Amino acid sequence: MIRSLTAAATLALLAAGCATPYSPAPLATNFGTTKQQKLQAASHWNTIARDVADKLSARIPTGSRLFVNQHSDASAFERAFASQLTTALVDAGHSVMRTPDGAMRVGVETQAIAFTADRPQHRHAGLATALGAGVWALYDIVEYASNGPAKAALATVAAADAYTWFQSEFASGDTPSMEIIVSASVTDASRYVARTSTAYYVSDSDQGLYLPHVEKQEPKLPPMKAFQVVGGE
Template sequence: MVLKTAAAIGAGLVVAASVAGCAARYTPTPLATNFPVSKQPKLQAAEHWAVIAGHLEKQLKEALAKQPPRPLYIADAAPATPFQRALTAQLITALVNDGYTVSRTAPGSLKVELDMQAVTFSANRPQYRYHGEHAALASGVWVLSEIDLPPLAVVAAGVGAYDSYNWFNDQFAPGATPRTEIILTISVTDQYRYLARNSSAYYVADSDRPLYGIVDVEPEAPKLTRMFKVRGDM
């Protein structure tokens, strides 16, 4: 196994060197490359919205610590989606429970605005995860091999009746990569300037698009009538 691995590495280096030697030095456009691996949460429950509200409140707390204490006014989006209504209510609850004064009117208060932008990408987006085969070695002992995350060539764990394969992969949301995402921006302003601002992005389950105000337009039915041009005498 060690010899095969060394041979494969050596062959890969030779191929890489050959490809590098043949690469074009000049191109009319930049070469398309992937970003480094990152993770983005997928919203699938109202509890996840509460988690977002708590995260936003924490960000506000850090930003507002640099400002003189003033009441806060949470501006309502109009028209608000079910997600925006719930998030606004959860944010107000988090702020009040943390000791902030949340005003029901705007005058004399710092204005907190939540902006949501929904974006739809193409369907069948790729989902890259760890790959490998899992098998039971003994009761409660599983092995997952061929993981493309060095140095984890083989992962084996005995955790009682717990499935270590599922444990290793349960961080990933099930199903394909959603084509729907939202960009959520929170801003704190007075009448003259922005005092704090932060943006974050989340995946949204495609089946939950209406909760975020995304209305899919039904394709038009094909027309069943035809126009004929009549020639000659009538």
């Protein structure tokens, strides 16, 4: 009895030692798991342009005249996105003008942020979960197969296909080091009428598409000086 009480007291002390009631700084913890889309094609840009148009349309007064503004150093993404957003706003029934006179301005801003490379990405707590779900989803296919080795082989293929199916939701490769924040706003002379901001991953190999366009300048030659030669025969 005494040994049991001693062991319980020891465990209680050890447990108490694991929980520190005071700390010189807040303890770092992870956010709850979320998902963030990765832009990998121009069609993805079109998809988010239509999403942005829908969000802005919900706040824009009916009958408003709009002008999609674009700054001179816009990136390749911003130039394409402004064009796609113009199309999406026209399709939504808005009057999109060619000049800014008398129209509210629609502006697109992109902020590219580079994080540390090789950030961890844990897609599943365990492979068995996805594989099990996949086998269940393809159960009917396996049931209609013939008995014996053929059925066993089909079950194996079905499991592999199911695993691929459930994994296809996630972008391949490591977590990208670059993310972009895409903000779109509708403004009049003095205020924001509507605004939306969303963050996306982008492929590291495509970073140049999201960085500001810089005009290449020809190298400047130093000014030439004329010298007068005196002398001769």
